[in-house]
Amino acid sequence: xxxxxxxxxxxxxxxxxxxxxxxxxxxxxxxxxxxxxxxxxxxxxxxxxxxxxxxxxxxxxxxxxxxxxxxxxxxxxxxxxxxxxxxxxxxxxxxxxxxxxxxxxxxxxxxxxxxxxxxxxxxxxxxxxxxxxxxxxxxxxxxxxxxxxxxxxxxxxxxxxxxxxxxxxxxxxxxxxxxxxxxxxxxxxxxxxxxxxxxxxxxxxxxxxxxxxxxxxxxxxxxxx
Numbered sequence: 001x002x003x004x005x006x007x008x009x010x011x012x013x014x015x016x017x018x019x020x021x022x023x024x025x026x027x028x029x030x031x032x033x034x035x036x037x038x039x040x041x042x043x044x045x046x047x048x049x050x051x052x053x054x055x056x057x058x059x060x061x062x063x064x065x066x067x068x069x070x071x072x073x074x075x076x077x078x079x080x081x082x083x084x085x086x087x088x089x090x091x092x093x094x095x096x097x098x099x100x101x102x103x104x105x106x107x108x109x110x111x112x113x114x115x116x117x118x119x120x121x122x123x124x125x126x127x128x129x130x131x132x133x134x135x136x137x138x139x140x141x142x143x144x145x146x147x148x149x150x151x152x153x154x155x156x157x158x159x160x161x162x163x164x165x166x167x168x169x170x171x172x173x174x175x176x177x178x179x180x181x182x183x184x185x186x187x188x189x190x191x192x193x194x195x196x197x198x199x200x201x202x203x204x205x206x207x208x209x210x211x212x213x214x215x216x217x218x219x220x221x222x223x224x225x
Contacts, residue, residue, distance in 0.1 A: 013049045013050075016048060016049040016050070016153075017049050017050045017051060018210075019153045019210040020048055020049070020050065020051040020052055020053055020056045020153070020210075021051055021056065021060070022210040022211075023053050023056050023057065023151050023152075023153065023208055023209060023210050024051060024052075024056035024057050024059055024060030025060055026208055026209075026210075026212050026213050027056070027057030027060065027061075027117065027149065027151050027208040027213070028057055028060040028061040028064055028066075029213070030057075030115065030147070030149060030206070030208070030213070031057065031058070031061035031066060031068060031115060031117075032066070032114075033066045033067055033068070034066075034067060034068070034114075035061075035066070035068045035069075035114040035115050036068070036069045036070070036071060036112060036113050036114050036115075037058055037061075037068055037069070037070050037071070037113070037114065037115045037116070037117055038070070038071040038072075038073070038104070038107070038113045038115070038116045038117075038137070039054050039055065039058065039070060039071070039072060039073070039081075039085065039116070039117050039118060040073045040075060040081065040116075040118045040130075040131060040133055040134055040137055041073075041075045041080045041081060041085070041118070041119065041130070041131035041133075041134075042055070042075070042080040042081065042083075042084035042085045042088075043055050043056075043118065043119025043151065044056070044059075044084065044085060044088045045088060046084045046087075046088060047080075047084070047119070052088075052119075053119045053120075053151040053152050053153065054117045054118050054119040054149075054150075054151040055085065055088060055089075055119075056151065057117050057149070057151050057208060058070055058089075058094065058117060059092065059094070062092070062094050068094070068095075069095045069096065069097070070089055070094060070095065070096035070097070071096070071097055071099060071107060071112065071113055072085050072086050072089065072096050072097070072098050072099070073099060073100070073101050073103075073104065073133065073137070074098060074099065074100050074101060075101065075131060075133065076100075076101050076133070076176075077175040077176050077193065078175060080131070081098070082098055086098055101133050101136075104136065104137050104140055105140050108140050108141065108143075108144040108146060109144065113141075113144075113146055114146065114147075115146065115147050115149065116137060116138075116141045116146060116147065116148045116149065117149045117150075117151055117208075118130055118131075118134055118137070118148075118149070118150055118151070119131075119150070119151055119152055120150050120151075120152035120156050121156065121196060122156055122158055122166070123150065123152060123156050123157050123158065123207060124158050124159070124161050124162055124163055124165075124166070125158075125159055125160075125161070125162055125220075126162050126163050126200065126201055127162075127163035127198045127199055127200050127201055128150050128198070128199045128201070128204060129163070129166055129168075129196050129197075129198055129199075130150075130196060130197070130199065131195070131196060131197075132194055132195060132196055132197050133197065134196075134197055134199050135197040135198060135199045135203075136197075138199045138203035138204070139203060141203070142202075142203045147205040147206075148203055148204055148205050149204075149205055149206050149207075149208055150204055150206075150207050150208065151207075151208040151209075152207070152208075152209060153209055153210055154209050154210065154211060157209075159222060163198045163200070166198060168194045168195065168196050168197070168198075169194065169195040169196065170192075170193060170194055170195070171193045171194075171195050172193065173191035173193055175193055176191045176193050177189070177191060201216050201219060201220070202216070204216055204219075207219055
């Protein structure tokens, strides 16, 4: 029984790696030489078994010799961007710049971003659920006419539900009021700390999965995948 469990686990892990590499292969077609790509949170090898989804797209483009640069949001309050994504990019030698979440509008207004690629925890018929802050980035990208791509495997697709069915997780207030064990806010205050937000599909340029690239219009026609 133990041997069977280990073998199945290894099969699932290998399958995940191959899916991520296919996502990267398809998504890299959307990345041009010289692009500056913004990504949010961590959708790299530390978030998946290996290679990554959104970061897999960036990684694949870099491996193809495209001279790209990356803008990484710190991703408050857990700082997955500065702790994880920045680590992966530095390890792989991909040029990047770290910014705070509130700087996204500034860098877009200065035309310091050409594309946005993010991952997804869930993609429904009408929206994408991803790390808090994704919705704001999508709206800003739309305002500045910057393509906003979502990279995720088909296992995240949920075509039986709408965004109104989603219950967003509320996390520990200390994630906002503290850095580590150090308090940075007055005691006893009210805190709102949703882990995710919901981005309507009207702000999404395309969904990149292991089977290819789906435009928003193609996504709307799907009844099953």
